[in-house]
Amino acid sequence: MAAKKEQITGNMLIAQSGGPTAVINQSLVGxxxxxKNQDCIQRIYGARHGIQGILNxxxxxxxxxxxxxxxxxxxxxxxxxxxxxxxxTAEDCAKIFDVLQRYxxxxxxxxxxxxxxxxxxxxxxxxxxxxxxxxxFHICKTIDNDLRQNDHTPGFGSAAKxxxxxxxxxNLDNRALPGVKINVVMGRHAGxxxxxxxxxxxxxxxxxxxxxxxxxxxxxxxxxxDVKATVKQYGRCVVAVSEGIxxxxxxxxxxxxxxxxxxxxxxxxxLSGTGALGDILAAEIKDKTPIKRVRADTFGYLQRSFxxxxxxVDAAEARRxxxxxxxxxxxxxxxxSIAIKRKNSKRYAVEYRRVPLxxxxxxxxxxxxxxxxxxxxxxxKRFIDYARPLLGEIPLMGxxxxxxxKKKD
Amino acid sequence: MAAKKEQITGNMLIAQSGGPTAVINQSLVGxxxxxKNQDCIQRIYGARHGIQGILNxxxxxxxxxxxxxxxxxxxxxxxxxxxxxxxxTAEDCAKIFDVLQRYxxxxxxxxxxxxxxxxxxxxxxxxxxxxxxxxxFHICKTIDNDLRQNDHTPGFGSAAKxxxxxxxxxNLDNRALPGVKINVVMGRHAGxxxxxxxxxxxxxxxxxxxxxxxxxxxxxxxxxxDVKATVKQYGRCVVAVSEGIxxxxxxxxxxxxxxxxxxxxxxxxxLSGTGALGDILAAEIKDKTPIKRVRADTFGYLQRSFxxxxxxVDAAEARRxxxxxxxxxxxxxxxxSIAIKRKNSKRYAVEYRRVPLxxxxxxxxxxxxxxxxxxxxxxxKRFIDYARPLLGEIPLMGxxxxxxxKKKD
Numbered sequence: 001m002a003a004k005k006e007q008i009t010g011n012m013l014i015a016q017s018g019g020p021t022a023v024i025n026q027s028l029v030g031x032x033x034x035x036k037n038q039d040c041i042q043r044i045y046g047a048r049h050g051i052q053g054i055l056n057x058x059x060x061x062x063x064x065x066x067x068x069x070x071x072x073x074x075x076x077x078x079x080x081x082x083x084x085x086x087x088x089t090a091e092d093c094a095k096i097f098d099v100l101q102r103y104x105x106x107x108x109x110x111x112x113x114x115x116x117x118x119x120x121x122x123x124x125x126x127x128x129x130x131x132x133x134x135x136x137f138h139i140c141k142t143i144d145n146d147l148r149q150n151d152h153t154p155g156f157g158s159a160a161k162x163x164x165x166x167x168x169x170x171n172l173d174n175r176a177l178p179g180v181k182i183n184v185v186m187g188r189h190a191g192x193x194x195x196x197x198x199x200x201x202x203x204x205x206x207x208x209x210x211x212x213x214x215x216x217x218x219x220x221x222x223x224x225x226d227v228k229a230t231v232k233q234y235g236r237c238v239v240a241v242s243e244g245i246x247x248x249x250x251x252x253x254x255x256x257x258x259x260x261x262x263x264x265x266x267x268x269x270x271l272s273g274t275g276a277l278g279d280i281l282a283a284e285i286k287d288k289t290p291i292k293r294v295r296a297d298t299f300g301y302l303q304r305s306f307x308x309x310x311x312x313v314d315a316a317e318a319r320r321x322x323x324x325x326x327x328x329x330x331x332x333x334x335x336x337s338i339a340i341k342r343k344n345s346k347r348y349a350v351e352y353r354r355v356p357l358x359x360x361x362x363x364x365x366x367x368x369x370x371x372x373x374x375x376x377x378x379x380x381k382r383f384i385d386y387a388r389p390l391l392g393e394i395p396l397m398g399x400x401x402x403x404x405x406k407k408k409d
Numbered sequence: 410m411a412a413k414k415e416q417i418t419g420n421m422l423i424a425q426s427g428g429p430t431a432v433i434n435q436s437l438v439g440x441x442x443x444x445k446n447q448d449c450i451q452r453i454y455g456a457r458h459g460i461q462g463i464l465n466x467x468x469x470x471x472x473x474x475x476x477x478x479x480x481x482x483x484x485x486x487x488x489x490x491x492x493x494x495x496x497x498t499a500e501d502c503a504k505i506f507d508v509l510q511r512y513x514x515x516x517x518x519x520x521x522x523x524x525x526x527x528x529x530x531x532x533x534x535x536x537x538x539x540x541x542x543x544x545x546f547h548i549c550k551t552i553d554n555d556l557r558q559n560d561h562t563p564g565f566g567s568a569a570k571x572x573x574x575x576x577x578x579x580n581l582d583n584r585a586l587p588g589v590k591i592n593v594v595m596g597r598h599a600g601x602x603x604x605x606x607x608x609x610x611x612x613x614x615x616x617x618x619x620x621x622x623x624x625x626x627x628x629x630x631x632x633x634x635d636v637k638a639t640v641k642q643y644g645r646c647v648v649a650v651s652e653g654i655x656x657x658x659x660x661x662x663x664x665x666x667x668x669x670x671x672x673x674x675x676x677x678x679x680l681s682g683t684g685a686l687g688d689i690l691a692a693e694i695k696d697k698t699p700i701k702r703v704r705a706d707t708f709g710y711l712q713r714s715f716x717x718x719x720x721x722v723d724a725a726e727a728r729r730x731x732x733x734x735x736x737x738x739x740x741x742x743x744x745x746s747i748a749i750k751r752k753n754s755k756r757y758a759v760e761y762r763r764v765p766l767x768x769x770x771x772x773x774x775x776x777x778x779x780x781x782x783x784x785x786x787x788x789x790k791r792f793i794d795y796a797r798p799l800l801g802e803i804p805l806m807g808x809x810x811x812x813x814x815k816k817k818d
Contacts, residue, residue, distance in 0.1 A: 020585050022578075025807075045814055049585075059814035072807030078581030080809050085586060102817050169431075169714035172487030176429045176458075177494060181710070275684010275707050297709030298684050301590070305578035308804045309717065395717045398434075398481030400489050405454055405468035408511050 007332060008133045009040045010106025014062070015047040015054060017112035017119075018085065020078035021155030022162075022310050023318035024141045027111050028081065029074035030322030031139065032062045038330040041107055050084035050112070051119065054096050059103075074319065077305040079111075088119055097126040100134065107135045107329050111322070113142040113153075117337055118361035124335045135329035138337035138357055139322055143304045146190035146364040149355045151342040154321055157314030157390035159186075159303050160196035163240075166299060167200035168397055171207035171238050178236035179293025180227055180285050183208070184278045186303050188244035191215050191367045193303065195379045196387055197240035202397055207238025214244040215367045216376035218253050223281070224288045226377050231291060243277060243298075253277060311392035317350065324352045348389035416449045416741060417542045419515025423471070424456040424463060426521030426528075427494065429487035430564030431571075431719050432727035433550045436520050437490065438483035439731030440548065441471045447739040450516055459493035459521070460528065463505050468512075483728065486714045488520075497528055506535040509543065516544045516738050520731070522551040526746055527770035533744045544738035547746035547766055548731055552713045555599035555773040558764045560751040563730055566723030566799035568595075568712050569605035572649075575708060576609030577806055580616040580647050587645035588702025589636055589694050592617070593687045595712050597653035600624050600776045602712065604788045605796055606649035611806055616647025623653040624776045625785035627662050632690070633697045635786050640700060652686060652707075662686060720801035726759065733761045757798035 012035050016024055028046075035041045044062035047053030060081075065073075073080045088096065100108060100123070110120045117138040127134035140147050143159035163185055174181045185194040191213025198211060209230045212218055230237040246252045254277040278296030285294045317340060324338045336354040343349040371383035421444050425433060437455075444450045453471035456462035469490075474482075482489045497505065509517060509532070519529045526547040536543035549556050552568035572594055583590045594603040600622025607620060618639045621627055627650075639646040655661045663686040687705030694703045726749060733747045745763040752758040780792035 016585075020582050043814075046809070048811075057816045060809065061812045061814050064812040065810055069807060069810060072805065073809055074807070075804075076581065076807040077578045079585040080807070083585040165716040165718075166711050168716035169486045170710055172485065172716075173429050173710050173714040176425075176488040176492040275688055275705070279684055295710070296684070297711065298707065299711070300706030301579055301582050301704070302575050302706065302708070302711070305582040307574040307577035307581075307806065309574075395484075396481065397716065398478060398483070398485040398489070400455070400469065400482055401474055401478060402457075403470045403473040405452075405470050407466045 007040045007330070008106050009042060010104045011043040011045060012041045012107035012109070013045045013047060013054070013100065013103065013105040014109040015050045015111070016079035016081045016083050017050040017110060017116040018083060019143065020083055020305050021141050021143050022077040022158035022305065023154055023315045024078070024111060025076055025080045026074045026315050026318035027139050027141060027154060027322035029070045030319040031109050031326045032065070032070060033067070034323040034326040035107070036063065038326065040330055045103065045105070046081045049082035050086070051088050051092065051096060052084045052086060053082070054099055055092060057099060077307055087115055088122070093119070093122045093126060096123055097130070101132060106133060107326070109137050109139055109325055111139040111141055113140070113144070114147055114361055114364055117357055120335070121357035121361050124357060135333065136335040136357070137325040137329050137333070138360060139325045140337055140339065140360065141318070143193060144187055144190050145192035146366070147360055148363060148365050149337070149339040149360050151340050151350065152390055153340070154314060154318035155304070156192060157311035157392065158309065159193055160199065160387060161311045161391040161394060162303050162306050162309045163193055163196045163299065164199035164391060164394055165309065167197045167208055167238065167240065168395065171200060172397065174207060174236050174238050177293070179295065180231065180237045180239070180291050182239045182241060182278055182281050182296040184241055184243050184296065184298040186299065187214060187242040189214050189364055189366065191242050194240050194242040195367060195371065195383055198379045198384055199387060199391060199394065203399065205234050208240040209234065209237050210239045210377045211379055212239070212241045212245050212377060213367060213372060214242045214246060215372060217248040218245040219247070220284060222377070224284060227285055228289055241277070241281065254280065311390060313390055313392040320352060328354050416739070417515050418449045418451065419513045420452040420454060421450045421516035421518070422454045422456060422463070422509065422512070422514045423518040424459045424520070425488035425490045425492050426459040426519060426525040427492060428552065429492055429714050430550050430552050431486040431567035431714065432563055432724045433487070433520060434485055434489045435483045435724050435727035436548050436550060436563060436731035438479045439728040440518055440735045441474070441479060442476070443732040443735040444516070445472065447735065449739055454512065454514070455490050458491035459495070460497050460501065460505060461493045461495060462491070463508055464501060466508060486716055496524055497531070502528070502531045502535060505532055506539070510541060515542060518546050518548055518734055520548040520550055522549070522553070523556055523770055523773055526766055529744070530766035530770050533766060544742065545744040545766070546734040546738055546742070547769060548734045549746055549748065549769065550727070552602060553596055553599050554601035555775070556769055557772060557774050558746070558748040558769050560749050560759065561799055562749070563723060563727035564713070565601060566720035566726070566801065567718065568602055569608065569796060570720045570800040570803060571712050571715050571718045572602055572605045572708065573608035573800060573803055574718065576606045576617055576647065576649065577804065580609060581806065583616060583645050583647050586702070588704065589640065589646045589648070589700050591648045591650060591687055591690050591705040593650055593652050593705065593707040595708065596623060596651040598623050598773055598775065600651050603649050603651040604776060604780065604792055607788045607793055608796060608800060608803065612808065614643050617649040618643065618646050619648045619786045620788055621648070621650045621654050621786060622776060622781060623651045623655060624781060626657040627654040628656070629693060631786070633693060636694055637698055650686070650690065663689065720799060722799055722801040729761060737763050
């Protein structure tokens with residue numbers, strides 16, 4: 001191949017960005033181990049804490065990591081290189097590009113969400129303008145499952161599995177001690193993870209009985225009505241709600257109901273790492289209905305980093321995306337993001353395709369209409385069919401047959 | 410044996426009470442399967458929702474449950490028979506005793522905490538007074554690990570495993586994106602479960618860096634000082650705190666800091682199923698320190714019912730306690746609770762001993778002083794040695810060696 005002949009030899013730099021996931025290290029390890037096989041890649045630098053590490057030239061030598069350590073890290077949640085929540089400025093990007101040149105980095109891999117794809121895109125443009133031969137790739141991850149071009153993203157399956165298993169247990173808890181239970185799930189703009197709670201259902205009367213997503217306007221009156229109707233039907237109600245639910249104008253429900261002074265220093269309302277939304281919704285039910293036992297839990301950071309709850313499908317795909325990015329770059333691919341596409345086959349199968357960086361950058365993807373029911377308080381069977389294979393094996397809940405004994409007179 | 414000759418033949422009744430656990434069904438299934446082997450036990454009734462089911466004569470026929478179903482139920486979290494949070498009155502107890510007689514129940518087993526032991530004790534006394542031949546047993550369970558007479562209780566090991574795995578992941582999340590992270594763990598009066606967070610530590614700098622228990626008065630000023638010192642040392646801080654932490658006068662911290670109107674209809678402060686305490690503590694750190702990234706999560710009900718996180722040691726012991734109770738009753742034991750005693754051996758081993766119902770009833774057990782450090786903000790090695798075997802296998806977190814690359818001039 002022509003491309004292969006021109007392949008430049010140089011160093012590689014890899015970094016992780018954004019919220020950690022349970023399998024983000026699979027992608028890291030996949031990329032590093034694949035890179036070790038490639039003659040065109042010499043040193044392998046890992047930047048600590050994403051672009052912050054690049055700007056500070058805070059690199060570690062990934063070739064000094066023994067395979068055994070790497071394999072253990074692959075099975076460990078959260079970003080092993082450290083992460084960062086910083087979106088680089090144009091000035092940062094210029095400085096990053098300068099660092100890449102000084103370290104003779106010819107292969108750059110950035111593991112992250114749509115912001116990271118945007119960063120990779122900008123750096124790639126800099127290199128192009130400067131006629132610097134750089135292979136610049138984005139490796140996707142996000143528990144939110146909201147990257148364009150992807151059928152689903154690495155990290156989602158494991159987080160979805162956590163959410164499903166949490167609801168499985170919580171549904172049984174609620175069956176044992178009936179009442180209303182509200183669980184707040186991560187997801188500011190995309191409801192995929194909250195929707196995954198539906199995978200907890202085995203029997204017709206299993207919770208979650210109601211699912212509220214950011215894709216639909218949330219109305220407090222409808223919520224109270226829905227809960228009342230469910231309690232009437234089942235004597236109990238388990239609710240899944242996205243942290244990002246908002247009213248018809250797009251104002252987050254948590255923001256609407258907070259008293260002044262509860263915003264952060266930037267005037268932003270913090271959605272994760274606070275129990276506010278759950279408490280607001282529980283208070284509303286207590287206030288507007290005679291239901292006594294009302295509880296709310298916010299799953300919080302456990303969803304993305306709980307140790308020991310990984311979808312084997314997700315883990316394998318995350319590994320593969322990392323490997324593919326390196327293979328692609330080492331065989332002449334100039335830039336791109338490795339997207340997961342689902343094959344149109346009866347049995348679940350995927351393929352990995354290089355897509356332009358720009359096509360993944362910036363905007364996010366939302367739940368398609370076909371995944372949400374008409375009333376906007378549940379998911380459809382189509383969503384269940386879509387999501388089920390991504391979780392891998394999930395436990396089966398047992399249930400007593402409950403043959404009732406005739407009462408003695 | 411003399412006792413065996415006199416063994417009365419009759420029916421058995423079993424029920425579950427209080428907060429569900431991940432292994433409470435192991436005890437149920439252990440008792441039921443053992444009872445099927447006992448000639449003196451005829452019908453096996455399962456009461457739905459504890460004493461409420463007994464009072465309403467809401468029984469199911471446990472002999473009609475196929476073994477396969479029972480074995481699946483054994484591996485399922487939360488009380489399969491349903492539970493109840495009702496402490497019976499003297500009148501209730503008299504009525505329960507009446508029901509037992511009408512259904513010719515000669516073997517009664519109540520799975521629960523210290524309140525359930527108290528209930529069993531009262532019913533046993535009624536039977537004695539009436540000279541009604543009843544074998545009355547308590548089968549212990551509680552994630553709080555606060556039952557007297559027991560080295561530890563079924564349900565604790567699995568809940569402790571959940572807490573440890575949650576902190577393992579969350580510690581790595583906090584390492585990737587540094588800041589202060591506060592996690593609120595269940596436990597009103599006993600700190601065992603919060604203390605189990607320490608089992609998450611592998612390396613010296615691993616969190617939780619601070620652990621606050623209800624056994625020691627909580628002082629907000631010390632808390633802020635501790636967090637500041639930890640951030641100075643590690644650049645981050647993970648905190649474990651019991652929901653029940655209280656000041657020197659025993660007033661819960663959450664109660665002290667809530668505005669009026671946030672109590673429930675009975676004037677009680679609700680500790681579980683609300684994110685209030687975590688938010689209060691996070692607000693204090695934001696207010697009193699320059700630390701920017703402060704988050705709080707409340708683990709909530711996931712701790713006791715998450716599907717797929719069970720300690721195999723806990724599961725086996727829970728099963729055994731159920732079996733032992735039935736064996737004990739069927740071989741002449743009149744009443745008691747099956748307590749778990751740890752053998753004084755090098756390798757972890759336990760034995761099961763019948764103890765008087767009264768000795769387990771009412772009062773609870775707290776963390777012994779030897780398990781808590783001098784400053785009251787951590788546990789001791791002695792606690793770690795005590796708790797470690799109870800969790801069974803826990804995942805090993807991988808960590809990069811991180812050989813630093815020398816910066817280029």
